[in-house]
Amino acid sequence: MNVADSERASTKLREAGYELVGSSESADVVIFNTCSVRARASQKVFNRIGEVRKARNGNEPTIGVMGCVAQLEGSALFDHSSSINLVVGTTATDRLPSLIESARESQRQIIDVGGRVDGELWKVSNVERHSPYVAFVPIIEGCNKFCSYCIVPFSRGREQSRVATEILDEVRSLREDGYKEVHLIGQNVNSYRPLTSAGLEGFSGTTPFSKLLRAVAATGMNRIKFTTSFPRDFHPDIVAAIEENKNLCNWVHLPAQSGSDRVLRAMRRGYKREDYLRRVDAIKSSRRRIALTSDIIIGFPGETSEEFEETISLVAQCQYDGLYIFKYSERPGTPASGLADNVSNREKSSRFSTLEIFQKNLQGVIYKSYIGREVNVLVEGESAKSNSDMTGHSTCHKVINFPGDMTMVGQEVSVTITEAKANSLYGVIKKN
Ligand code: 5AD
Ligand code: SF4
Numbered sequence: 001m002n003v004a005d006s007e008r009a010s011t012k013l014r015e016a017g018y019e020l021v022g023s024s025e026s027a028d029v030v031i032f033n034t035c036s037v038r039a040r041a042s043q044k045v046f047n048r049i050g051e052v053r054k055a056r057n058g059n060e061p062t063i064g065v066m067g068c069v070a071q072l073e074g075s076a077l078f079d080h081s082s083s084i085n086l087v088v089g090t091t092a093t094d095r096l097p098s099l100i101e102s103a104r105e106s107q108r109q110i111i112d113v114g115g116r117v118d119g120e121l122w123k124v125s126n127v128e129r130h131s132p133y134v135a136f137v138p139i140i141e142g143c144n145k146f147c148s149y150c151i152v153p154f155s156r157g158r159e160q161s162r163v164a165t166e167i168l169d170e171v172r173s174l175r176e177d178g179y180k181e182v183h184l185i186g187q188n189v190n191s192y193r194p195l196t197s198a199g200l201e202g203f204s205g206t207t208p209f210s211k212l213l214r215a216v217a218a219t220g221m222n223r224i225k226f227t228t229s230f231p232r233d234f235h236p237d238i239v240a241a242i243e244e245n246k247n248l249c250n251w252v253h254l255p256a257q258s259g260s261d262r263v264l265r266a267m268r269r270g271y272k273r274e275d276y277l278r279r280v281d282a283i284k285s286s287r288r289r290i291a292l293t294s295d296i297i298i299g300f301p302g303e304t305s306e307e308f309e310e311t312i313s314l315v316a317q318c319q320y321d322g323l324y325i326f327k328y329s330e331r332p333g334t335p336a337s338g339l340a341d342n343v344s345n346r347e348k349s350s351r352f353s354t355l356e357i358f359q360k361n362l363q364g365v366i367y368k369s370y371i372g373r374e375v376n377v378l379v380e381g382e383s384a385k386s387n388s389d390m391t392g393h394s395t396c397h398k399v400i401n402f403p404g405d406m407t408m409v410g411q412e413v414s415v416t417i418t419e420a421k422a423n424s425l426y427g428v429i430k431k432n
Contacts, residue, residue: 001156001185002067004136006033009066009093010128016097024052029062029100031086034069036151038329042069042080049083062104064088066096068155071113072333078109089113090156091141094120115157122162122170126177133180133378133410139167139212140186140193145230147257148268148336149300149328152187161192164199164212171219180378180412181223184216188230190238206237213238217245222412223378223395227253232270236282243288250288251321251397254279255295259314260307263300268335273314280318291396293322298355299348300328301339308351312358321366321396322423323359325352360422367398367420374430375400377415379408399424 009031010020024030030052032045045065053060064086065077071089078084085103088096092112103110122138129135142157143150171182186192192209194200203218205211216224224247229238231254242248254276258264261272283290296311315323327348330341343351375394383389383401390404394415401424402415419426 001138001187002033002035003130004124004138004185005067005090005093007124007128007130007136008122009033009096011123011125012094012096013100014125014128018097018100024061025055027061029064029104031064031066031088031096034065034067036068036072036155036331038326039331042073042077045069046081049081053083062086062100064096064100064103066090066093068151071155072151074113075109075111078111085109087111087113091116116160121166126174126179131380132178133380135174135179135182136185137167137170137174137182138162138186139184139189139226140191143187144191145188145270146268146335148266149297149331149334151331151334154333156187159188159191159193161194161208163194163196164208164215166199167212168199168215168219171216171221175219175221178410179221180410181225182216182221184212184224184226186228188228188233189226190229190233190235205241207233207235209233210235210237210241213241213248214245217241217248220247222247223249225249225251225397229254231256231276231279234279234282236279239282239286239290242290243286249395249397251291251293251395252283253293253295254283256311256314256318257295257297258300258303258307259311260303263303263307263311266302266336266339267297267300273310276314277317284319289396291321291398292318293324293397294318294320295324295326296355297326297328298351299343301336301341301343303328303343308354312355315355315359316362319362319366320359321398322363323355325355325359327352364420364422367422367425370398370417370425371420372417374414374416375425375427377402377413379404379411379413381409382406394425400427401425402427402429404429 021027062085063083066088070087140161142159143153144159146153190209200211203211203214330337377392377400379392383391389401391401394400414430415427416430417425417427
């Protein structure tokens with residue numbers, strides 16, 4: 001989401017006549033985009049500002065902070081660092097050009113942490129996108145879930161869904177411009193609930209999100225991925241839509257966060273272990289092999305070693321294709337910050353590595369099961385390790401490396417897997 005925000009901000013800036021330069025050493029204006037899901041995000045931005053100031057040696061640029069840290073800390077950022085001229089919240093990105101102008105003209109500190117205003121639409125020009133083949137398309141901003149540990153509802157505000165017609169127009173024009181893959185993104189994509197059903201007429205589906213999936217599939221875009229799905233709202237119709245449409249990719253990211261009912265309740269996730277496992281069952285019993293990935297938080301306040309064991313057993317049951325593990329990090333202002341962060345750092349580290357090793361072993365078996373199978377890969381560039389190898393992602397969102405050359409970039413190829421590594425697969429292009 002932060003990458004998508006930067007793309008939107010850059011679009012607005014270039015439209016207003018700004019030139020975007022690659023280095024903070026020559027820029028007149030330096031804007032830091034920030035995330036605050038875990039601690040020390042504001043410290044990081046202060047450190048980076050310090051580095052820029054030092055490198056500039058007196059010739060200081062206008063410095064701005066945008067994103068979650070800006071939204072949450074607001075004008076307190078000015079008190080922490082007198083170098084900051086501009087604070088721009090998560091939904092004020094479109095006003096960046098005029099805010100920069102005000103800061104430079106008035107020589108005063110400028111802040112805007114207001115919401116989006118009428119007529120501000122999600123618009124990103126292709127030159128600002130992170131890839132010429134893969135595009136992020138936000139479908140919903142913000143979050144209404146208020147999980148007890150999470151800062152996102154405070155930093156990004158309430159859920160706001162884009163109207164489907166706008167999303168579909170964007171996907172169609174990306175397709176015309178040669179894009180091969182879109183990622184429909186949002187904190188909770190399957191909570192998608194637009195104010196009008198414009199654009200979804202004629203598409204079947206039990207929820208607006210599964211209608212949207214079918215509508216996006218009908219644009220003919222080659223590959224469609226979506227992330228993140230919220231377990232409570234994960235309707236089996238999503239699996240049905242994936243089965244009906246080959247271009248809806250066979251990958252679901254469904255964060256469990258914990259395997260213990262007591263911890264899930266304290267996290268206010270709104271589901272129990274059994275409810276989560278039912279969703280997983282629907283995904284795993286699909287006739288397409290749908291890859292499943294998840295997020296887990298270890299060391300939530302009061303998490304006992306037995307409760308941690310329940311998470312391990314959940315991970316064993318789910319057979320994830322990939323897992324992101326996070327140590328609980330107290331976020332001021334969230335309900336969980338009122339609970340004692342009483343799992344010691346040492347214990348958190350130990351649980352972290354226990355789970356990491358556990359997952360690595362399971363993942364090893366899953367990855368090996370791909371040997372001899374064929375996967376569809378969108379070629380994205382040269383592999384970092386060898387310049388005779390190319391790299392890309394499969395439809396099941398695994399990193400695939402294989403011998404090839406730059407002429408293949410942007411194309412879809414069939415790769416037969418010959419070898420499984422810890423976090424990637426290796427193979428050869430299938431000869432027709
Ligand atoms: N501490 C640790 N991990 C967190 N996440 C969100 N908030 C916190 C927190 N306070 C993790 C969750 C979420 C992922 C994006 O970040 O696992 O799914
Ligand atoms: Fe945070 Fe929960 Fe919303 Fe995800 S669903 S962004 S974890 S509050």
